[in-house]
Amino acid sequence: MKLVKLQDTSTDAGCGFRVTGFISQLETRNKKHFQTIKNRTMKNSKYDGSFYLNPYLGGVILGTVLLLSFYISGRGLGASGAVKNTVAATVNAVAPQHVQNSAYYCQFAGGDKTPMNNWLIYEVLGVLAGAFISGIIFNRLKLKVEHSPKITSRRRLIFALAGGLVFGFGAQLARGCTSGAALSGMAVLSLGGYITMVAIFGTAFVVAWILRKNWI
Amino acid sequence: MKEELFVSGRNIPNIDPYLNIWHWQIPGYLFLGGLAAGILFFASFFTIMGKENKMEATVKKAPMIVPFVLMLGLFFLFLDLKHKLYFWQLYTTIRLESPMGWGSWVLMIITPISILWSASYMKEVFPKWDWKFKILNTIEAWLIKNRKIIAWPMAIYAVILGIYTGILLSAFNARPLWNTSILGPLFLVSGMSTAAAVIMLMSKDHKERKIMGRIDILLIIVELFFIIHLFMGFLAGSEAQINAANLFLGGKFTTPFFAFVVILGLIFPLIIEIFELKGFKVPIIVPAVLILLGGLIFRFLMVEAGQITRYLY
Numbered sequence: 001m002k003l004v005k006l007q008d009t010s011t012d013a014g015c016g017f018r019v020t021g022f023i024s025q026l027e028t029r030n031k032k033h034f035q036t037i038k039n040r041t042m043k044n045s046k047y048d049g050s051f052y053l054n055p056y057l058g059g060v061i062l063g064t065v066l067l068l069s070f071y072i073s074g075r076g077l078g079a080s081g082a083v084k085n086t087v088a089a090t091v092n093a094v095a096p097q098h099v100q101n102s103a104y105y106c107q108f109a110g111g112d113k114t115p116m117n118n119w120l121i122y123e124v125l126g127v128l129a130g131a132f133i134s135g136i137i138f139n140r141l142k143l144k145v146e147h148s149p150k151i152t153s154r155r156r157l158i159f160a161l162a163g164g165l166v167f168g169f170g171a172q173l174a175r176g177c178t179s180g181a182a183l184s185g186m187a188v189l190s191l192g193g194y195i196t197m198v199a200i201f202g203t204a205f206v207v208a209w210i211l212r213k214n215w216i
Numbered sequence: 217m218k219e220e221l222f223v224s225g226r227n228i229p230n231i232d233p234y235l236n237i238w239h240w241q242i243p244g245y246l247f248l249g250g251l252a253a254g255i256l257f258f259a260s261f262f263t264i265m266g267k268e269n270k271m272e273a274t275v276k277k278a279p280m281i282v283p284f285v286l287m288l289g290l291f292f293l294f295l296d297l298k299h300k301l302y303f304w305q306l307y308t309t310i311r312l313e314s315p316m317g318w319g320s321w322v323l324m325i326i327t328p329i330s331i332l333w334s335a336s337y338m339k340e341v342f343p344k345w346d347w348k349f350k351i352l353n354t355i356e357a358w359l360i361k362n363r364k365i366i367a368w369p370m371a372i373y374a375v376i377l378g379i380y381t382g383i384l385l386s387a388f389n390a391r392p393l394w395n396t397s398i399l400g401p402l403f404l405v406s407g408m409s410t411a412a413a414v415i416m417l418m419s420k421d422h423k424e425r426k427i428m429g430r431i432d433i434l435l436i437i438v439e440l441f442f443i444i445h446l447f448m449g450f451l452a453g454s455e456a457q458i459n460a461a462n463l464f465l466g467g468k469f470t471t472p473f474f475a476f477v478v479i480l481g482l483i484f485p486l487i488i489e490i491f492e493l494k495g496f497k498v499p500i501i502v503p504a505v506l507i508l509l510g511g512l513i514f515r516f517l518m519v520e521a522g523q524i525t526r527y528l529y
Contacts, residue, residue: 122475129484136488136496 051138066187075119076184080168080177082124084108085115148215159214174199235391235523241296243515246381248289249323250407250511251414252282253378256330258411258428260367260374268363273419274428276337278411282330290323315387319380326373333370336360378404385522393460393522396449402442403515409435410511413485413504425500429489432507436486443478460525469521472513481510 092109147156185193382403450461485503
């Protein structure tokens with residue numbers, strides 16, 4: 001898709017934003033409509049050109065989603081469980097013998113178990129779809145690596161992978177991640193949920209300070 | 217383990233109680249046939265309307281893939297035959313009551329038309345193309361002159377082919393899930409929607425994509441309505457048909473059907489396309505691929521589930 005970069009001359013000249021060639025065509029044909037799109041994107045624009053929802057509003061919406069999830073499906077939210085089941089299903093497809101011998105894998109896969117027919121798998125598909133729509137609305141659908149200007153994309157990706165590995169390992173030890181153990185756990189006043197939350201954010205606080213040069 | 221006791225005078229392996237004769241080849245063909253029918257219909261429609269130069273991907277580029285799509289579909293059908301070497305007998309045995317006979321003849325007519333249509337645009341799509349023989353150039357000149365005349369039978373046969381992909385199932389009244397005349401229009405609309413998705417993927421013109429996007433939105437809404445109507449009909453039908461519908465409304469096909477066909481294959485692309493129409497920036501590949509996948513999964517589920525349903529108890 002062709003990208004056109006336009007400069008806003010009327011208000012803040014330094015704050016450029018991207019619109020599609022299609023929108024620029026609209027400009028000539030339908031000025032009023034273009035103006036509304038322009039105003040909307042300008043209002044949410046940040047210095048780096050990315051657009052997000054107000055985090056406090058986002059938090060309230062997330063809480064509502066959690067409540068609705070309990071109400072509609074009778075299950076809390078989760079994320080690492082979907083990855084775990086996908087891994088278990090993959091291992092089962094490649095090496096079923098290993099799954100049978102492993103005390104960990106045989107909880108989720110092998111035999112009559114259907115790890116991919118699981119509520120979390122569908123929930124994560126829904127999360128992807130919802131995130132995609134959010135990306136469309138806030139005009140940030142673009143393949144990019146977000147990182148501090150002081151580090152390279154490669155460094156950011158390596159740290160993201162390393163962090164993800166550690167987190168995935170930890171989530172399995174704790175039997176849940178931020179969504180499954182902390183968020184959903186705290187929502188039902190589970191002590192484990194609170195401990196998980198304190199541990200995740202407490203550790204993050206310390207590690208973030210140690211690795212702060214990657215961001216600031 | 218689920219067990220079912222059943223007393224019947226009929227126990228024919230692979231036919232009763234469950235049909236077990238149609239495998240991946242049939243839904244694969246139904247998908248390809250619907251896709252080809254949709255592309256050919258749009259190509260002839262916009263030609264008849266005189267818009268061939270405004271809708272280049274629809275009229276010129278997309279039909280280029282149709283002969284290959286149809287041939288692949290025919291190959292799938294060939295693989296499905298038990299006695300493969302006798303396939304030609306479908307053309308020597310004329311039986312009006314045979315759905316396969318009808319399908320064979322429709323394909324026999326529309327495949328050459330699609331090849332001729334693609335041939336007439338070869339030089340426009342591939343400027344370096346050379347037919348080498350004088351006779352081929354003469355034929356091409358004749359085809360180019362008579363495109364509008366060819367477009368009419370192509371449109372009509374495209375609709376017949378699209379409906380036929382559904383009729384192949386619904387002519388099989390012995391299975392409750394297929395015993396509904398709505399399958400014809402439903403498969404036609406679904407095929408046209410997948411065709412619109414392919415055209416949007418192939419088109420580089422914003423105006424054309426917008427027109428196809430609008431058509432696709434309409435088709436998806438109609439398809440959703442047909443799906444609702446399909447189940448309304450079943451639920452108001454006999455006990456066997458209620459059981460058939462329950463496979464999708466709480467039974468074993470519920471999750472794949474609603475997650476992959478209705479939500480990810482229809483509603484989600486519909487929302488994205490509406491956003492695109494409103495002027496938001498959207499990578500068109502996402503809704504297009506989801507529509508194609510949804511259409512494919514839908515046919516697999518309908519063929520699979522239909523074979524399980526039965527009147528005999």
